[in-house]
Amino acid sequence: MKRILVTGATGQIGSELVPVLRDKYGRDNVVAAGHRRKPEDAFVDSGPYESIETTDAKSISALVKKYRIDTIYHLAALLSAKAEEDPQLAWNINMNGLQTVLEVARYHHCTLFFPSSIGVFGPSTPKDNTPQVTIQRPNTLYGITKLAGELLCDYYVKKYDMDIRGVRFPGLISYKTLPGGGTTDYAVEIFYAAVKHEPYRCFLKEGTRLDMMYMPDAVRAVVELMEADARSLRHRNAYNITAMSFAPEQLYASIKKELPHFSMTYEVDPIRQEIAESWPHKMDDSAARAEWGWQPEYTMESMTKDMIEQLRKEAPHVT
Numbered sequence: 482m483k484r485i486l487v488t489g490a491t492g493q494i495g496s497e498l499v500p501v502l503r504d505k506y507g508r509d510n511v512v513a514a515g516h517r518r519k520p521e522d523a524f525v526d527s528g529p530y531e532s533i534e535t536t537d538a539k540s541i542s543a544l545v546k547k548y549r550i551d552t553i554y555h556l557a558a559l560l561s562a563k564a565e566e567d568p569q570l571a572w573n574i575n576m577n578g579l580q581t582v583l584e585v586a587r588y589h590h591c592t593l594f595f596p597s598s599i600g601v602f603g604p605s606t607p608k609d610n611t612p613q614v615t616i617q618r619p620n621t622l623y624g625i626t627k628l629a630g631e632l633l634c635d636y637y638v639k640k641y642d643m644d645i646r647g648v649r650f651p652g653l654i655s656y657k658t659l660p661g662g663g664t665t666d667y668a669v670e671i672f673y674a675a676v677k678h679e680p681y682r683c684f685l686k687e688g689t690r691l692d693m694m695y696m697p698d699a700v701r702a703v704v705e706l707m708e709a710d711a712r713s714l715r716h717r718n719a720y721n722i723t724a725m726s727f728a729p730e731q732l733y734a735s736i737k738k739e740l741p742h743f744s745m746t747y748e749v750d751p752i753r754q755e756i757a758e759s760w761p762h763k764m765d766d767s768a769a770r771a772e773w774g775w776q777p778e779y780t781m782e783s784m785t786k787d788m789i790e791q792l793r794k795e796a797p798h799v800t
């Protein structure tokens with residue numbers, strides 16, 4: 482049985498990945514770790530939780546020893562818009578944090594999962610059917626750290642013969658935990674406004690088309706990649722994966738079909754608009770499909786229906 486450590490466990494991905502891993506591998510075999518001293522009740526009740534600093538090698542190493550960890554999902558990172566607010570902090574958490582975890586993983590012979598992002602691409606990258614291997618000249622601090630992270634992971638695979646795997650996530654849409662300061666966050670916020678019958682002010686311009694994915698697909702991608710036969714993996718760090726591609730007005734129309742009174746206006750944030758315009762419209766995920774059988778399930782329409790249903794369940798007073 483695997484013994485797993487998840488860093489960034491209380492974040493947008495972690496809060497949904499941890500329960501799935503606990504179901505699959507056993508609650509006590511999955512240690513959730515985050516920077517908060519006290520986690521939400523969901524984590525306390527469902528298995529071990531530890532508070533960590535991702536740049537503190539000693540304490541992470543001690544945790545790995547204490548729980549006899551053999552696999553680390555290193556999710557702790559600052560997202561794109563937050564990283565532009567504090568590039569030095571973003572470098573420390575995203576880069577020094579990854580290097581610390583890589584060293585701990587190397588020392589303790591752990592397998593590692595590293596989430597990369599559409600942020601690794603830049604203005605000179607082809608925007609449609611963005612190839613798996615192509616020009617990568619990101620101009621955001623977030624993108625720079627994710628790209629360097631991909632390369633560093635591949636370096637550790639080659640140099641130290643480690644098993645490290647990653648995906649390039651598109652914008653992730655989910656209803657459990659809000660993303661913390663990303664450029665694609667509008668696609669989550671819009672649903673919270675819609676179910677509360679509030680108008681939404683979108684911070685990206687009409688026509689800003691980006692890759693997106695519903696969280697159940699994202700979590701399944703991580704689990705399937707980590708379960709895949711290592712011999713079939715050529716690209717490793719990191720695979721393009723996508724599920725849907727839309728601009729704000731298309732998502733708005735899809736929500737309006739379910740909630741006809743919903744309304745949206747635009748109030749563009751120049752910083753996030755510039756970031757979004759440097760990213761792909763739609764990645765080519767054929768390497769992931771060929772090498773480990775990646776296949777998304779949710780379309781924009783089925784995701785929209787499910788998001789609204791789930792958010793109504795979470796807040797039953799909202800009809």
Ligand code: SER
Binds near residue numbers: 561650662663665666
């Ligand atoms: N969703 C992320 C962001 O917007 C991209 O990986 O920063």
